[in-house]
Amino acid sequence: MILRLWNSTPIALQMPLLAGVSVFLAAVATTQLATVTLGREALRDAARLGAVYLDGLSSALAEPLRRGDAAALRAAMQAAMTFQEGIRERRLEVALPDAGGLVVIGTEPHAMHPSPRSLGRPDIAWEASPDGRSAWVQRAFALPDGRTAILAAELDFSEAVERRERLARWLLGLDVALAAMAGLVAALLARRALAPLLAVVGVIGRAGGGDFTLAATAAVPAGTEVARLMSALDLMMARLDEREQLARRLAERDRAAELGELAATVAHEVRNPLAGMLTTIDSARRFGDDAQVRVESLDLLERGLRQIQHVVDETLLAYRGTVELRRLEQADIDDVLRLLAPEAAIRRVLLHHEGSLPEPFATDAIPVRQALLNLLLNAIQATPRGGAVRLRIGGEADGRLLIEVEDQGAGMPEAQRRHLEGAEASGSGLGLSVVMRELARLDGEIGVDTQPGRATRITIRLPPRRDLAP
Numbered sequence: 001m002i003l004r005l006w007n008s009t010p011i012a013l014q015m016p017l018l019a020g021v022s023v024f025l026a027a028v029a030t031t032q033l034a035t036v037t038l039g040r041e042a043l044r045d046a047a048r049l050g051a052v053y054l055d056g057l058s059s060a061l062a063e064p065l066r067r068g069d070a071a072a073l074r075a076a077m078q079a080a081m082t083f084q085e086g087i088r089e090r091r092l093e094v095a096l097p098d099a100g101g102l103v104v105i106g107t108e109p110h111a112m113h114p115s116p117r118s119l120g121r122p123d124i125a126w127e128a129s130p131d132g133r134s135a136w137v138q139r140a141f142a143l144p145d146g147r148t149a150i151l152a153a154e155l156d157f158s159e160a161v162e163r164r165e166r167l168a169r170w171l172l173g174l175d176v177a178l179a180a181m182a183g184l185v186a187a188l189l190a191r192r193a194l195a196p197l198l199a200v201v202g203v204i205g206r207a208g209g210g211d212f213t214l215a216a217t218a219a220v221p222a223g224t225e226v227a228r229l230m231s232a233l234d235l236m237m238a239r240l241d242e243r244e245q246l247a248r249r250l251a252e253r254d255r256a257a258e259l260g261e262l263a264a265t266v267a268h269e270v271r272n273p274l275a276g277m278l279t280t281i282d283s284a285r286r287f288g289d290d291a292q293v294r295v296e297s298l299d300l301l302e303r304g305l306r307q308i309q310h311v312v313d314e315t316l317l318a319y320r321g322t323v324e325l326r327r328l329e330q331a332d333i334d335d336v337l338r339l340l341a342p343e344a345a346i347r348r349v350l351l352h353h354e355g356s357l358p359e360p361f362a363t364d365a366i367p368v369r370q371a372l373l374n375l376l377l378n379a380i381q382a383t384p385r386g387g388a389v390r391l392r393i394g395g396e397a398d399g400r401l402l403i404e405v406e407d408q409g410a411g412m413p414e415a416q417r418r419h420l421e422g423a424e425a426s427g428s429g430l431g432l433s434v435v436m437r438e439l440a441r442l443d444g445e446i447g448v449d450t451q452p453g454r455a456t457r458i459t460i461r462l463p464p465r466r467d468l469a470p
Helices: 002-007 011-067 070-082 158-208 225-286 291-320 330-346 365-382 414-422 432-441
Strands: 088-095 102-106 126-128 134-142 148-156 350-354 388-395 401-406 445-449 457-462
Touching (some): 011 134, 011 148, 070 088, 330 388, 365 388, 365 401, 365 457
Antiparallel strands (some): 088 102, 134 148, 401 457
């Protein structure tokens, strides 16, 4: 949850916050480390001070110990307890080598912190209490007869500890305040350092939305890396603006070219059935008295007009980006042959049809129909008088549809053959090259077998489409 919230925080807030928190924690940690170090040094100073205290105490007790005068020893210890300047004693113990020889002056021993001597540890020189408010200092004292006495003193450091604790609390508050100020300054400096980067991000964001406004560089010091970056960014924005304007002009030109090609293609596609319709009208005028001729002429006119209507509808659908798909039927093949029959009769070319579609084939009928219309019309125009154009339709073993158009012309130029096989033309009309490209989108294979001076055979192989399967 926290990590997701942090990742969603803008970098303009993350970086100053990280800088401020880092400086704050570093300042507090450094000061507290210094305080702990000073406290440890104070303990070592106290140990050294305890040793010095024992030196003075040993001097004061040396003479009574040499004489073995217990009363004088007690009086000297009492005088040491009475005179307190700098060091306060809680308890003094002198353990004499005699059995039970122990002289004690001061308060009762603390139950949780007795003298090391009483615990059987005569070699301990310094031992602080658990709360750090007192400590035992201890030393062995050699007597003239070779025996050893042990001096032990419990020193009270409670006032010094309280002063140190008050000082530590005061330093902690001051440290937190100063660290907070330093963190705030660091956050402001980080924010200021990020300002050029944020400006770059803002400019790039506007560029993504199409706004190529130049970045503001007035507040950036000249000659710095940031100034050079902003200058390069301004140059990039200017180039992008120029490129965007050029792209718009090119798009307008392409649009005009597409519209021109669309108009030319529609005119080409409408001209094909018009030729057959004009021939039908001429036949009706010449043989209008024959009822059968009139019926056939009206049928051909109706199919021609429907073909023109179909071309117009499909052009609108293609232009709007929506095309209605339907399967290829034998009626589509028959319509194409009927529309081209007048043109073939005028040129005295025989249209020979082999094979048929016993059932609808699962492919888009519109581009296939237009391809046949154009291929057969080109074949009729390329075939000399008295020649023949053959159309073969049938299925293959792998389920594909095979369509072959063969003429008896003088062959197809190589450039035209590559153009037909590659569908290199661009545009959105319904011309021959565009129809070939649509067939390629149906995963169809287009092959051309031609040589100069010989017949040309164009082969189309189409696989069935699953979305059109019955």
